[in-house]
Amino acid sequence: MGLMEKCFTRAWGVHPETHKRPAADVPTRTLPVPERLYVSLSQHLGAPARPAVLVGQKVRKGDKIADPQGAVSAALHAPTSGTIVAIGEIPAPHPSGLPVLAITLASDGKDEWTDLEGCADPFALAPAEISQRVAAAGVVGLGGATFPAAVKLSLSAKAKVRTLIINGGECEPYLSCDDRLMRDAAAACVDGIRIMLHATGASTALVGIEDDKPEAIAAMREAARPYAEVCIRPVPARYPMGSEKQLILTLTGQEVPADGRPGDVGVVVHNIGTARAVHAAIRHGEPLVARLVTVNGACIEAPGNILVPIGALVEDVLAFAGGLAAPPARLIMGGPMMGLALPHARVPVVKGTSGILALAAAEVGARATEPCIRCARCVRACPIGLLPLDMARRIAAGDLSGAVRIGLKDCIACGACAYVCPAHIPLVQYFAHAKGELAAQERARLRAEATKKLAQARTARLAREAQEKAELAARRKAERAAATSATASDTGAPA
Amino acid sequence: MKPAYDAAQPLAAPHAHAGHGVRQTMMRVQLALLPATLFGFWLYGWPAFFLWLITLAACLVFEFISLRLMGRAQIGRTLGDGSALLTGWLLALTLPPWAPWWVGVVGACIAIVVGKQVFGGLGHNVFNPAMVARVALLIAFPLPLTTWVAPLPLGSAAAPGFVEGLQITLGQLALPDAMSSATLLGHAKTELSRGLDLAQAFAGSTAPQPSWVGLRAGSLGESAAPLLLAGGLFLLATGVIRWQTPVGVLAGLAVPAAIAHALAPGHYLDAGTHLFAGALMLCAFFIATDYVTAPATGSGQLLFGLGVGLLTWVIRSLGGYPEGVAFAILLMNALTPIIDHYAKPRILGRTRSGRPIDPAPAGKET
Numbered sequence: 001m002g003l004m005e006k007c008f009t010r011a012w013g014v015h016p017e018t019h020k021r022p023a024a025d026v027p028t029r030t031l032p033v034p035e036r037l038y039v040s041l042s043q044h045l046g047a048p049a050r051p052a053v054l055v056g057q058k059v060r061k062g063d064k065i066a067d068p069q070g071a072v073s074a075a076l077h078a079p080t081s082g083t084i085v086a087i088g089e090i091p092a093p094h095p096s097g098l099p100v101l102a103i104t105l106a107s108d109g110k111d112e113w114t115d116l117e118g119c120a121d122p123f124a125l126a127p128a129e130i131s132q133r134v135a136a137a138g139v140v141g142l143g144g145a146t147f148p149a150a151v152k153l154s155l156s157a158k159a160k161v162r163t164l165i166i167n168g169g170e171c172e173p174y175l176s177c178d179d180r181l182m183r184d185a186a187a188a189c190v191d192g193i194r195i196m197l198h199a200t201g202a203s204t205a206l207v208g209i210e211d212d213k214p215e216a217i218a219a220m221r222e223a224a225r226p227y228a229e230v231c232i233r234p235v236p237a238r239y240p241m242g243s244e245k246q247l248i249l250t251l252t253g254q255e256v257p258a259d260g261r262p263g264d265v266g267v268v269v270h271n272i273g274t275a276r277a278v279h280a281a282i283r284h285g286e287p288l289v290a291r292l293v294t295v296n297g298a299c300i301e302a303p304g305n306i307l308v309p310i311g312a313l314v315e316d317v318l319a320f321a322g323g324l325a326a327p328p329a330r331l332i333m334g335g336p337m338m339g340l341a342l343p344h345a346r347v348p349v350v351k352g353t354s355g356i357l358a359l360a361a362a363e364v365g366a367r368a369t370e371p372c373i374r375c376a377r378c379v380r381a382c383p384i385g386l387l388p389l390d391m392a393r394r395i396a397a398g399d400l401s402g403a404v405r406i407g408l409k410d411c412i413a414c415g416a417c418a419y420v421c422p423a424h425i426p427l428v429q430y431f432a433h434a435k436g437e438l439a440a441q442e443r444a445r446l447r448a449e450a451t452k453k454l455a456q457a458r459t460a461r462l463a464r465e466a467q468e469k470a471e472l473a474a475r476r477k478a479e480r481a482a483a484t485s486a487t488a489s490d491t492g493a494p495a
Numbered sequence: 496m497k498p499a500y501d502a503a504q505p506l507a508a509p510h511a512h513a514g515h516g517v518r519q520t521m522m523r524v525q526l527a528l529l530p531a532t533l534f535g536f537w538l539y540g541w542p543a544f545f546l547w548l549i550t551l552a553a554c555l556v557f558e559f560i561s562l563r564l565m566g567r568a569q570i571g572r573t574l575g576d577g578s579a580l581l582t583g584w585l586l587a588l589t590l591p592p593w594a595p596w597w598v599g600v601v602g603a604c605i606a607i608v609v610g611k612q613v614f615g616g617l618g619h620n621v622f623n624p625a626m627v628a629r630v631a632l633l634i635a636f637p638l639p640l641t642t643w644v645a646p647l648p649l650g651s652a653a654a655p656g657f658v659e660g661l662q663i664t665l666g667q668l669a670l671p672d673a674m675s676s677a678t679l680l681g682h683a684k685t686e687l688s689r690g691l692d693l694a695q696a697f698a699g700s701t702a703p704q705p706s707w708v709g710l711r712a713g714s715l716g717e718s719a720a721p722l723l724l725a726g727g728l729f730l731l732a733t734g735v736i737r738w739q740t741p742v743g744v745l746a747g748l749a750v751p752a753a754i755a756h757a758l759a760p761g762h763y764l765d766a767g768t769h770l771f772a773g774a775l776m777l778c779a780f781f782i783a784t785d786y787v788t789a790p791a792t793g794s795g796q797l798l799f800g801l802g803v804g805l806l807t808w809v810i811r812s813l814g815g816y817p818e819g820v821a822f823a824i825l826l827m828n829a830l831t832p833i834i835d836h837y838a839k840p841r842i843l844g845r846t847r848s849g850r851p852i853d854p855a856p857a858g859k860e861t
Contacts, residue, residue: 016511095506173511245843257851258844264854336511357510365512368569370576371618373517376791385840389791407842407849415509422517423618429507 012246012383013238014416016173016337018212019363023296024176026304028184031320033080033107037311038090039065041101043350044140045147046072051103057084060114062287065103068135074148074351075138077287078105079309081112093314093333093350097343105311116285122195127157130199130282137281138288138351142273143167143242144334146352149274156200159263164202165251166193168209168216168272169235169242172335175355177292178272180305182209182216186223189272192279193230199278200268205230206251207272210237239337240414244269246383258410273354288351295321299328299358308349314356315345328358329366336363337415370423378417378427384410388417388427395434400441403434411435517617521577523735527726528584528781534722535592535715538646541660543592543715546599549664550590553603554583561612578617582606585625585782588716589774589821590632593644595666598636602628622828623788629821643678643712678713679772683764684817692761716777720770727780736784739793743800744779745770748808755812763812775807778820788828795831795838802827 042048049066059078066076085106089099135150170178211234224230254265280286296303301322332339378388386407394402418427558579562570610624633640647654686696730736755763803823810819
């Protein structure tokens with residue numbers, strides 16, 4: 001990036017207080033397997049998985065318990081050994097708390113692995129074979145979006161990407177699970193990255209790590225030293241640096257077209273946690289059955305990072321972290337900028353759970369909404385270059401198409417605008433509402449079109465039938481007339 | 496129309512906030528105005544203080560009445576947001592310091608009721624309320640709005656005392672002729688219209704001399720240009736305002752002023768005098784930077800500032816009024832929506848026209 005370009009590039013993003021330490025410096029703990037685990041069938045982007053076990057069936061840790069359904073979906077595996085006791089509805093880890101289908105597993109306390117098939121030399125495998133094994137291990141993007149990793153790997157191979165970007169930014173405040181992972185398991189992360197390079201056919205891997213994580217940068221540099229193709233690149237700590245488009249822009253200087261994918265600029269982005277999961281899946285044959293979760297916030301007695309089996313309840317994790325020091329103002333799954341507020345703690349940890357935060361009222365900083373004073377802090381904060389104040393004004397006035405015209409669909413819902421808004425306007429909520437409303441309108445439009453087509457077909461059919469009937473009647477009449485005249489001539493002939 | 500979601504309980508992300516509010520911003524601006532205002536009180540004595548107090552109080556009263564009539568909830572909180580106070584403060588700083596009390600009250604009524612609340616209150620007004628009031632007063636009551644006094648610092652022998660000051664503000668005491676004085680810009684305009692050139696105009700011993708520290712006749716907010724500049728720099732440093740607007744205003748005025756002065760020094764005041772005379776500093780840092788009535792983007796603000804500066808110079812030099820700041824602000828306020836329409840940031844991944852960019856040709860990677 002030239003000097004001129006640097007001077008004229010818009011500053012974007014915000015610098016929230018990170019709150020990452022001391023939690024990031026506490027050694028990682030492991031949650032003892034709870035008595036019951038609730039494995040949600042909808043914990044990845046795409047269609048929910050289909051159960052592959054029956055109630056009463058005994059499973060070992062790592063046995064497949066649900067199959068992917070459709071092109072974008074992922075398999076699920078038993079997080080421990082035990083018995084399937086139920087397949088039914090439990091509250092979803094979502095603000096609504098609506099029910100979601102889940103497989104309930106009663107632990108037998110042995111935590112016994114199934115037979116695993118590792119691979120000593122993954123680089124001898126065909127790229128397609130790696131994708132297949134990653135799919136079989138149920139690996140999804142662990143940054144939060146939970147897109148099935150295998151789908152992304154094979155798409156990248158098809159798109160002929162040149163650069164694999166590994167997202168170790170972890171720009172969300174409070175979270176440190178990626179930081180911890182890079183410090184504790186740098187070698188495994190780098191191995192996973194190299195396997196992904198092989199699977200995608202990319203020539204270079206750029207690992208973006210925010211510069212407020214010097215320990216992680218040092219550990220990763222050390223682990224990547226023998227491999228020239230893996231470059232560790234510190235990036236400025238700024239929210240939302242971990243957003244795909246921002247990280248690509250920062251590391252390569254390239255802009256992803258608004259209607260395109262990273263593959264269009266020869267890039268694919270994976271999370272660092274995903275790299276580690278790929279390493280485990282390929283080298284050891286281990287499916288994704290546990291993940292690192294940051295437990296943090298002023299209301300947590302002992303903050304830190306905990307290795308949690310998928311399906312453990314949030315309340316089990318909280319209890320293990322010393323319980324709650326005070327009733328939290330908000331309980332959040334994920335980071336404070338984009339995470340979901342939980343209705344209660346009896347919801348399960350899913351593959352995308354990067355953090356469990358119990359925040360005090362002072363940390364949330366919620367206040368009553370005031371009128372917009374057009375201070376334009378949101379405009380400066382927006383990483384995409386949108387006008388949040390204008391979009392919100394149009395949405396409030398019901399002018400959704402106006403909001404779309406000025407870029408609503410480019411919004412990545414990072415929350416930087418609402419974070420800086422002095423009037424405490426829930427901007428993200430406005431945008432989410434508008435996007436939902438537009439989706440509903442689109443569905444209604446498609447339905448109306450389908451109905452219209454059916455109605456037109458029916459009208460055409462009725463018209464055709466009426467015409468056929470009329471023709472038939474005319475024909476019969478003509479036949480009858482012919483017959484009558486024939487009879488007349490018959491009768492007339494002897495006369 | 497009731498929205499489909501409950502905005503009173505925003506549980507959507509983000510679950511964190513930078514911490515500042517509307518009130519803090521307004522308070523910070525008032526803090527930045529304080530040194531210049533105190534200097535003005537000292538320079539023009541008790542009447543200036545009383546007028547300031549009356550204008551602020553009247554703004555709060557009219558805000559309260561408007562909110563009450565509109566049936567708004569939580570009137571106390573809205574009054575406490577500091578916006579009405581700030582409007583009153585800015586208006587008071589542009590009035591002749593010895594003006595009678597009713598000037599402040601009528602001005603407050605125009606600013607708050609006509610300038611702000613009829614548009615829907617804070618954030619909805621198109622024109623800067625203080626400037627609306629200033630212009631309306633100037634046109635409706637030209638005499639009290641152009642009667643300036645020579646500085647009579649507190650403690651000096653001729654300065655009016657507390658009671659005397661109160662009488663002046665209440666209109667009980669006629670202003671002695673000897674005390675009245677023209678502002679620098681007013682004097683220049685009068686003399687130029689008499690056919691004199693500027694060298695002659697400022698030759699006499701009674702003529703107002705340019706004074707960088709502000710020891711001269713004028714409104715509260717025009718005497719203390721250096722203190723206003725300092726307050727403005729404080730706002731810049733604390734991130735309340737950004738550089739685009741003030742730089743635009745200063746450059747928009749200084750550049751044409753310097754060129755014109757170089758070409759015809761007898762007819763056009765120099766840039767330095769222009770910058771430190773009148774309400775220019777107040778305008779550049781405190782009025783043109785009003786969030787509500789100025790563009791939202793940096794480039795828009797620069798354009799807006801340049802327009803304000805240029806129009807100010809045009810009105811001062813070529814128009815009928817000696818001072819043009821208020822008119823310039825209102826004219827540019829009217830252009831704000833159109834500036835906002837064109838001066839948009841480019842959306843990431845799109846061209847300026849809004850079309851998705853073409854991906855860079857393959858193999859270009861460094």
